[in-house]
Amino acid sequence: xxxxxxxxxxAAETALVEAFAAQIGEFPGxxxxxxxxxxxxxxxxKAGLPTRRIESWHYTDLKSLLRQVPxxxxxxxxxxxxALVDGSKIFSILQxxxxxxxxxxxxxxxxxxxxxxxGSAAAELTAFGNDDAIGRxxxxxVRDGFAIxxxxxxxxxxxxxxxxLHAGGQIHTRxxxxxxxxxxxxxxxxxxxxxxGTALVSSISDIRLDDGAEVTxxxxxxxxxxxxxxxxxxVKLGTQAKLRLFVxxxxxxxxxxxxxxxxxxxxxxxxxxxxxxxxxxxxTDVTLMLGHNVPHTNSTEIIRNVVFDRANGVFQxxxxxxxxxxxxxxxxxxxxxxxxxxxxFSVKPELEIFADDVICGHGATxxxxxxxxxxxxxxxxxxxxxxxxxxxxAFVAEIVEELEDEKLVEAxxxxxxxxxxxxx
Amino acid sequence: xxxxxxxxxxxxxxxxxxxxxxxxxxxxxxIAAIMGPNGxxxxxxxxxxxxxxxxxxxxxxxxxxxxxxLELDPAERASKGIFLAFQYPVEIPGVATMQFLKxxxxxxxxxxxxxxxxxxxxIRRVKEAADKLKIDQAMLRRxxxxxxxxxxxxxxxxxxxxxxxxxLCVLDETDSGLDIDALKIVADGVNALKSPDxxxxxxxxxxxxxxxxxPDSVHVLYKGQIxxxxxxxxxxxxxxxxxxxxxxxxx
Numbered sequence: 001x002x003x004x005x006x007x008x009x010x011a012a013e014t015a016l017v018e019a020f021a022a023q024i025g026e027f028p029g030x031x032x033x034x035x036x037x038x039x040x041x042x043x044x045x046k047a048g049l050p051t052r053r054i055e056s057w058h059y060t061d062l063k064s065l066l067r068q069v070p071x072x073x074x075x076x077x078x079x080x081x082x083a084l085v086d087g088s089k090i091f092s093i094l095q096x097x098x099x100x101x102x103x104x105x106x107x108x109x110x111x112x113x114x115x116x117x118x119g120s121a122a123a124e125l126t127a128f129g130n131d132d133a134i135g136r137x138x139x140x141x142v143r144d145g146f147a148i149x150x151x152x153x154x155x156x157x158x159x160x161x162x163x164x165l166h167a168g169g170q171i172h173t174r175x176x177x178x179x180x181x182x183x184x185x186x187x188x189x190x191x192x193x194x195x196x197g198t199a200l201v202s203s204i205s206d207i208r209l210d211d212g213a214e215v216t217x218x219x220x221x222x223x224x225x226x227x228x229x230x231x232x233x234x235v236k237l238g239t240q241a242k243l244r245l246f247v248x249x250x251x252x253x254x255x256x257x258x259x260x261x262x263x264x265x266x267x268x269x270x271x272x273x274x275x276x277x278x279x280x281x282x283x284t285d286v287t288l289m290l291g292h293n294v295p296h297t298n299s300t301e302i303i304r305n306v307v308f309d310r311a312n313g314v315f316q317x318x319x320x321x322x323x324x325x326x327x328x329x330x331x332x333x334x335x336x337x338x339x340x341x342x343x344x345f346s347v348k349p350e351l352e353i354f355a356d357d358v359i360c361g362h363g364a365t366x367x368x369x370x371x372x373x374x375x376x377x378x379x380x381x382x383x384x385x386x387x388x389x390x391x392x393x394a395f396v397a398e399i400v401e402e403l404e405d406e407k408l409v410e411a412x413x414x415x416x417x418x419x420x421x422x423x424x
Numbered sequence: 425x426x427x428x429x430x431x432x433x434x435x436x437x438x439x440x441x442x443x444x445x446x447x448x449x450x451x452x453x454x455i456a457a458i459m460g461p462n463g464x465x466x467x468x469x470x471x472x473x474x475x476x477x478x479x480x481x482x483x484x485x486x487x488x489x490x491x492x493x494l495e496l497d498p499a500e501r502a503s504k505g506i507f508l509a510f511q512y513p514v515e516i517p518g519v520a521t522m523q524f525l526k527x528x529x530x531x532x533x534x535x536x537x538x539x540x541x542x543x544x545x546x547i548r549r550v551k552e553a554a555d556k557l558k559i560d561q562a563m564l565r566r567x568x569x570x571x572x573x574x575x576x577x578x579x580x581x582x583x584x585x586x587x588x589x590x591x592l593c594v595l596d597e598t599d600s601g602l603d604i605d606a607l608k609i610v611a612d613g614v615n616a617l618k619s620p621d622x623x624x625x626x627x628x629x630x631x632x633x634x635x636x637x638x639p640d641s642v643h644v645l646y647k648g649q650i651x652x653x654x655x656x657x658x659x660x661x662x663x664x665x666x667x668x669x670x671x672x673x674x675x
Contacts, residue, residue, distance in 0.1 A: 371477075376514045377524070379474050380584060381502035381532035390527065394518025394567075401518075 013048055015069035017041070019170065020140060023072065028143065030119035040127055041140040047130050056131045059314040059346045060285040065254050066228060068198075075168035075197030084188050084220065084411045088159040091146050096164075096171040098144045106154045112145035112174050121147075124176060124206060134232045134258055138172055138202040145174035145203075152180030152210065159186040159408075168197020168224075176206040179213040181238075186216040186405070191231070193224030193251065202230040209241035211265060216244045218408070220415060223252035225280055232258040237297075239265030246403065247274040247286065248412060250419045255284040263290070263297045270299040275396045277416065278311035278343065279423040285314040292321045292328040292358075301332040304396050307343035308423050316348045317362065323354040332362040337395050339368065389424050393417055425489060425623045426450040426473075426592055432483035432648075433472050442468040444648035445484070450592075450641075453620040457634055457659060458627045460645035461667045466627045467511060469645070470596040473625075474508040475501045488592065502528075503535035507590035509581040511597040516568040521580075524568050525550060529587055553586040557613050574601035582613040593617065593624045599633035611636030631663035644670055 009017065020041050027037060049066060050057035078094045089104040098111040115121035125142070127135030146162065164173055179185060193199060201223065209215055223229045229252045237243055249255055263270060270290070278284050290299060303315050315334045336345045349362035369391050377387035393416065400412050426449065433443040442465045450456045460466050472479050473486065475498040485492050493501055516524075529549075530540040541549070554564060557579050569577050578598055585593055595614065599607055614624065614637050626637055634642075634656065642658040643650045644667070651674035652658065662670070 370514075372514050373516050375476055375498060376510070376516070377519075377528075378498035379476075379502055379508050379510075380524075380528040380588065381499050381535065382528055383499045383531060383535075384497065386527070386531065387499070390519055390524075391516070394516060396518075398518040398567075 009045070009048065010063060012066045012069045013045070016137070017045055019069065019072050023141075027141075028113045028116040030117065030122070032119045032122035033116050033125065036122050036125045037140050040125065040136045043127065044133065044136040044140065050130065050133050054130060056287060056289075056316065057133075059316070059348070060256055060283065062133060062256070065283055069200050070169055070198040072170040074166065076195050078165045078167050078194050080163060081165065081192065081194075083161050083163075084190060085159055085161070085407045088161040088188060090161045090163050091148075093145065093162065093164040093173055095166050095169065096143050096173055098146050102146065104156070104158075104160055106151065106156060107160070108149040108151070110147045112147050112176070113143065115147055116142070121174075124174075128260070134202055134204065134230045134256065137230060138174065138204045138232070141170065141172035141202065142174045143172055146177075148175070148177045150177075150179045150183045150185050152183060154180065154183045156185040159188050161188045161190060164189075164191045164203065165194050166199050166201065167193070167195040168199045171199060171201045171203075173203045174206070175204070178208040179210060179215050181210040182212040183210075184214045186218070186408075188218045188220065190220045190222070191229060192222045193227055196224050196226065198226040199224065200228045204232045204234065207233065207235045207243075209235075209237050209243055211239040212241060213238065214242045216403070216405075217246070218412075219245075219247045219257070220412070221247075221249045221251055221255065221257070222415070223255070225251070225253055225282075227252050228254040230256050232260065235259070235261040237261070237263045237265060237268040237270065240267040241265060242269045242271075244271040244403075245273070247272075248277075248415065249275070249284050249286070250277045250415055252284065253280075253282050255282070257286045259286070259288045259290070261288070261290045263292050263299065264294060266294050266296045268297045272299065272301040273399045273402065274303040274315075275399065275416065276303065276305040276313055276315075277396075277419045277423070278305065278313045279308040281310050283312045285316070287314070287316040288318060290317075290319045290330075292319065292325045292330060294322070295324060295326045295328070297325065298329045300330070302399055303334040304399055305334070305336040305345055306392055306396065306420075307336060307338050307345055308340050310340070310342045312343065313345040314348075315345075316350070318350040318352070319360060321351075321353040321355050321358050321360065325355045326357045328355060328358040328360065330358075330360045334364045335395075336364075336366040337369065337392060338366050339392070385424070389420060392420055392424065425452045426625070427487040428484070429487070430484035431472070431481065431486065433468065433479050433481045436478055436480045441482075442479070442648055443472065446645075446649055448643060448650055450623045450625060452623055454640045455618070455624045455626065455637060457639035457642045458625060458645050459629070459642060459659065459662060461671075462629075464645045465648040466645055467596055470508055470594050470627055473594055474498055474506060499531070500535070502588075502590075503532045505591035507585050507588055507593050509578075509585055509593065509595045509598050511600060513569050513577040513581055515570045515572075517570050519568045521564050521566060521568050522550070525584065525587060528584070532588060549587060553583055556616070557583050557586070558609055559583055575603065575606035578602055578606065578610055579613070582610050586613060586617060591622055593622065595624065595626045597628055598626070599628055599630065607633065608636060631659045634659050646671055646674060
């Protein structure tokens with residue numbers, strides 16, 4: 001089913017192959033890493049970028065959507081920006097290169113480049129078959145990132161901010177982060193374009209929560225209007241682990257955020273929230289592949305989308321419940337505010353349930369602004385454009401406010417309202 | 425203050441005529457009650473006064489302070505001082521009540537060329553008005569109308585009215601769903617706003633509310649027309665005999 005043959009490479013595929021050839025000798029890595037890179041690139045070359053015939057890419061035909069790949073080199077210099085939440089510890093990644101001096105109390109940190117050089121990263125450079133173009137691209141090209149480990153029983157007072165900034169070019173980063181048993185932390189992963197130079201970004205975060213760890217992981221994607229962002233979040237949840245994963249897409253021309261989550265310990269809990277702000281001619285795809293693999297685990301997923309202009313969005317939510325994963329409780333919802341006749345949003349919820357004693361549900365809505373709400377605000381003297389903006393904001397604010405951390409809520413609402421001011 | 429002349433209006437979507445040649449004059453300082461059986465067009469009238477797009481005026485006019493308001497949208501009418509207390513106030517998750525109040529007050533002030541309120545001034549005004557209506561501060565920290573009981577929603581409407589200080593208040597079945605204590609609080613709130621340069625139109629089904637908000641005039645609406653006008657004794661007559669007699673006379 002997931003096979004395709006490619007006789008000829010597209011311009012983008014050719015550019016990737018050439019970029020790889022041009023950088024051989026510069027890529028960090030020992031023999032094992034180099035061998036893995038070669039193999040992943042070879043797989044990519046053979047299979048090509050995925051088309052709509054690959055089921056998980058059906059709504060995002062990467063082969064036709066990714067027309068060009070920019071040169072690897074950046075267009076301008078980049079400096080760090082202020083933290084999203086005051087007081088966070090910033091781990092800076094400029095143009096794909098991690099700051100070797102970055103550190104935080106109570107946390108073990110290595111720049112990922114060192115793990116490539118000494119070969120300890122070789123086993124992590126994997127791809128999940130032909131579905132996984134992101135794993136292949138990132139595994140072939142990755143240069144740097146941060147490997148972070150929060151020891152058991154450690155509670156981080158301040159958030160860690162992974163701040164990835166670029167000024168165009170190619171950026172391939174990786175963030176293996178593990179949280180020891182009963183640790184607590186908040187991580188903010190930001191991807192920001194500081195110029196309008198075109199970029200191709202691939203980034204994989206490999207997150208492991210040991211037993212009883214409680215983590216809030218926020219992803220804020222603010223790429224430029226010409227950029228391609230290929231993100232992948234790999235998660236493993238241990239017994240009684242709790243992960244709150246919050247994804248905000250507020251930028252990019254072609255965006256795919258893959259969330260590959262395995263719930264592997266009893267009593268584990270996943271709370272996934274997503275806000276997709278789509279405008280211009282962009283295409284944004286959030287694809288969730290969630291496995292409830294053991295009994296007694298919970299998850300809730302709520303995705304809120306706002307579509308302007310000629311933008312297109314996709315949410316695919318696949319929940320697999322393994323045969324012995326009894327008492328799974330999973331609820332998924334995807335709500336879209338479609339504010340343009342030329343925009344679109346495709347939703348594909350999928351439940352694959354092999355256990356017989358579970359509660360699983362999903363729902364999707366697509367609507368315009370509620371005319372009763374609009375009339376109510378206007379009847380109080382709020383002009384139409386302002387009333388509309390308030391209602392769009394409210395639609396997404398509702399899930400942002402669940403975060404409870406006031407500073408974080410305020411920061412995210414700031415990003416959302418400034419995006420809406422620019423697009424509404 | 426309000427003059428409705430030979431008003432004809434229909435539902436925009438399907439063309440059903442609801443208001444069929446309605447005439448009504450309400451003077452400054454007056455409290456006018458509009459009563460009528462179900463389906464006579466009472467709520468439609470309140471929506472048309474506040475400018476809801478779902479209705480089309482096909483004939484006649486509405487003058488407010490001598491000016492036709494038909495071309496104004498709901499926000500413009502509100503800024504000119506027309507206020508509708510909704511029969512069913514809508515819940516809007518994600519919009520904080522305080523933020524909404526502040527935006528509404530300041531947008532109206534802006535439209536009238538007045539300076540925006542400072543935050544302390546705004547908070548003081550809300551607190552004073554809320555205390556009078558026995559509205560708990562905790563309620564004001566919730567999203568707009570979300571999880572409010574029927575009575576709380578109606579009190580919240582009157583709170584908005586008190587803060588926005590309109591000239592023409594239209595109360596659409598504000599008594600529905602209220603117990604007697606809540607009804608008194610709401611009526612006190614309305615009576616407190618009574619002034620020589622403000623008019624109130626009370627739309628109601630029952631005489632009960634009019635024991636607390638005493639009208640200067642009572643008008644019976646039936647099939648989209650005012651078929652009879654009188655003073656407050658008309659409301660008592662309706663309470664005793666029902667609408668049948670008057671409808672019979674008009675037919």
